[in-house]
Amino acid sequence: MRLEPRTHSVTIAAAALLAALPLGARAEPAPIRLALIEGLSGSFANAGEAVHRNIAWAVERVNARGGVKLPGGARRLELLRLDSKGASEEALSMFRAAVDQGVGFVLQGNSSATAAALLDAVNKHNAREPGRQALFLNYSAVDPVLTNEKCSFWHFRFDAHADMRLAALMDVLAADRGVKRVYLIGQDYSFGQHVVRKSREMLAARRPDIEVVGEELHPLGRIKDFLPYASKIKLSGAQAVVTGNWGNDLTLLIRSAREAGLDAKFYTFYGNALGAPAAIGEAGVGKVLAVAEWHPNAGTASSDAFYASFRQRFPQPADDYVHARMQAMVELLVQSMEKAGSAEPARVARAMEGASYDGRTLGGFHSGRMRASDHQFIQPLYVSQMQRAGGDGTRFDNEGSGYGFKTVRYLTAQATEQPTNCRMQRP
Numbered sequence: 001m002r003l004e005p006r007t008h009s010v011t012i013a014a015a016a017l018l019a020a021l022p023l024g025a026r027a028e029p030a031p032i033r034l035a036l037i038e039g040l041s042g043s044f045a046n047a048g049e050a051v052h053r054n055i056a057w058a059v060e061r062v063n064a065r066g067g068v069k070l071p072g073g074a075r076r077l078e079l080l081r082l083d084s085k086g087a088s089e090e091a092l093s094m095f096r097a098a099v100d101q102g103v104g105f106v107l108q109g110n111s112s113a114t115a116a117a118l119l120d121a122v123n124k125h126n127a128r129e130p131g132r133q134a135l136f137l138n139y140s141a142v143d144p145v146l147t148n149e150k151c152s153f154w155h156f157r158f159d160a161h162a163d164m165r166l167a168a169l170m171d172v173l174a175a176d177r178g179v180k181r182v183y184l185i186g187q188d189y190s191f192g193q194h195v196v197r198k199s200r201e202m203l204a205a206r207r208p209d210i211e212v213v214g215e216e217l218h219p220l221g222r223i224k225d226f227l228p229y230a231s232k233i234k235l236s237g238a239q240a241v242v243t244g245n246w247g248n249d250l251t252l253l254i255r256s257a258r259e260a261g262l263d264a265k266f267y268t269f270y271g272n273a274l275g276a277p278a279a280i281g282e283a284g285v286g287k288v289l290a291v292a293e294w295h296p297n298a299g300t301a302s303s304d305a306f307y308a309s310f311r312q313r314f315p316q317p318a319d320d321y322v323h324a325r326m327q328a329m330v331e332l333l334v335q336s337m338e339k340a341g342s343a344e345p346a347r348v349a350r351a352m353e354g355a356s357y358d359g360r361t362l363g364g365f366h367s368g369r370m371r372a373s374d375h376q377f378i379q380p381l382y383v384s385q386m387q388r389a390g391g392d393g394t395r396f397d398n399e400g401s402g403y404g405f406k407t408v409r410y411l412t413a414q415a416t417e418q419p420t421n422c423r424m425q426r427p
Contacts, residue, residue, distance in 0.1 A: 031078035032068060032343045034059070035098035037108045037118070039086030043221035044247040046274055047110050048086075050321045051139065055079060055107065057313055058330035061361070068337050075343070077330075084108075086221060088117040095121055099134050104345045105333070109140025109159065110246070112191040119146065122154050126427075135345040137333065139326050142269075143191045147374040151422035154345075156352060156375045158329040162194055162244065162269075164416045165291045166202060168381050169267045172289065172409050173240060174206035179265070181213045183238035185229065187249055188217035195244035195269075213238050221249060226256035233262055240265045247274060254288070255279040265289065273321040277386060278401040285403070288386040293379050294324035294366055295405050296396040302363035307396065317400030324366040325379065332357045332370065332377075346427060368413060374422035381416050383409040 036055055038048040059077045062068065067076040082098060084091035091114045098106060108118055115138055126133040136155045138146065142162040146155065173179060184199050186192030196215060203210050213236040216229060223229075230253070233241060241264050245253055250270055257266070258280050265287045270276070272290040280288060296307045310322040336351040337343050354372035359365055368379030384405035389397035393406040 029073045029075045031076040032105070032337070033078045033080055033101070033103045034105045034107055035080045035082055035094070035103045037082045037084050037091050037094045037098070037106060038110055040081060040083040042086040043249075044086050044110060047247040048083075050274065050319075051110065051323075051326070052079075052081060053314055053319055054321075054323050054326040055139075055330060057310065058327045060313075061327075062330060062334055068334050068343070070337065070343065071341050077334075084114065086111070088114045091118055092121055095125075095134075099125060099129075099132060102132060103134065104132070104343065105135050105137060107137045107139065107329075109138050111189070112141040112143035112146065113189045115141030115146060116143070116150065116190065119150060119152055119155050123152055126154055130427075133345045135349055137329055139323070139329050141191070143194055145190075147376040148421050151374045151420070151424050153349060153375075153424055153426050156349075156370060156377070158325045158332075158377045160293060160379065160381055160416055161376065161418075162191060163198060164418055165269055165381065166195060166198055166244075167418070168291050168383050168409065168411055168416070169242070169269075169289065170199070170202040170206055172383050173242070173265075173267050174203070176240075176265075179207075179210065179240045181211050181236070181238050182240045182242060183214040183216075183233045183236055183264070184212060184242050185214075185216040185218070185233070185253070186244050187220040187246075189220050192217060192220070192244055195242070199242045218249075221247070223249065223252065226253045227259060229253065230256040230260035230262055233257070233264065234260050238264050240267060242267045244269050246270045251275040251279050254284070258283050271386070272384065272405045273398055275399070277398045277403040280386075281401075281403070284386045285388055286385060289383060289408070290386075290405060291381055291383050292323075293368075293381060295382055295384050295407070296322070296398075297384070297394055297404055297406055298365065298382065299393070299407070300365050302365040306363050306365060320399045324362065325377070327362055328357055328359070328366060328368060328377070328379070331361045371417075371420075374420040374424065376420065378413045378417050380413050381411045382407050383411075 040048040059079045063076045067074040082094035122136045138157045144161045184196045186196045271288045336348050340347040340351040356369045359367040385408045387394040387406045389404040394404040397404040
């Protein structure tokens with residue numbers, strides 16, 4: 001009992017000393033740490049580094065305006081780089097390292113297989129250790145199962161899932177009455193397999209007259225020469241190719257298609273960057289299509305200002321790959337923390353469910369809604385087509401290639417929404 005007055009007096013003395021210190025000398029509240037677990041080396045390092053640039057810039061923008069405003073004072077965001085080397089086992093090791101350090105927010109996206117492994121690990125960790133739970137924010141892993149059969153209270157997806165993206169592409173392909181023969185090719189893992197299978201289903205429903213003349217799955221990240229694949233596609237007589245390939249698997253495929261003299265349109269998820277426009281060059285004008293939540297030639301003043309700001313921060317042509325959804329992810333996380341008045345993951349998750357993001361912090365050009373039922377972010381989509389830069393609707397090029405992308409179809413957020421069979425278990 002005698003210790004209590006002494007303890008109390010020491011606390012008062014410490015508080016008085018702190019108050020007497022100059023403002024700049026006071027202890028700054030601990031930053032809120034975000035763990036980016038991504039392949040930053042290996043076959044898909046270019047895709048991982050592109051993600052890091054986008055999220056680092058989003059973090060910088062939040063910190064520049066004072067950080068996250070919480071009851072105990074504003075707190076900065078701190079981004080940790082954890083290299084999974086493109087392997088799921090390494091990603092799980094990085095996750096364990098992050099939660100051992102008390103990190104409550106894990107970010108990943110490149111590879112749906114890795115995302116599924118991480119999601120399982122997050123669910124098990126949170127059940128075992130309710131005192132130090134973690135939230136999984138997914139910016140690119142688009143296998144629909146992640147917000148359907150595998151949906152979780154602890155997982156939020158900020159990219160349109162594969163069926164949402166593919167439906168937009170297939171609508172454009174189906175409208176091209178000149179296409180009669182299509183080739184399907186993808187990476188041999190959950191996402192690539194799904195895109196090939198679902199493409200066949202959607203084509204049959206929209207254009208039963210189209211013949212699928214080939215269907216191919218190749219090892220993920222291990223093919224260095226796609227010329228045999230491109231030659232096979234050419235021999236099939238395909239007039240269009242549908243692929244979910246990303247990273248070097250897409251760039252090398254398109255480069256080989258050019259070398260093989262393949263005269264076909266490419267309907268892609270990611271054909272607008274990471275070297276693809278330069279790889280295909282003039283042969284891609286009017287023939288390479290991509291789908292995304294936004295692209296630099298979206299055509300509004302606020303969009304132009306946002307893009308100019310990114311290019312000022314990252315002026316090298318090779319760094320020119322900006323994602324509005326990754327900015328929205330960080331902004332909605334901050335908005336949810338401030339609404340919850342806390343950086344505690346479960347409270348943040350509840351605040352994020354059903355939350356709308358009006359895009360104000362991005363200049364007002366991109367908005368969306370986090371659907372509470374499955375934690376799928378609902379946002380607009382653009383289908384765009386490769387053109388020479390400088391023409392109508394193609395003011396900006398990609399990666400200094402001289403080629404940019406022009407909108408051929410815009411879908412509102414409502415138009416992209418699809419049903420879910422999620423049966424979420426909430427704590």
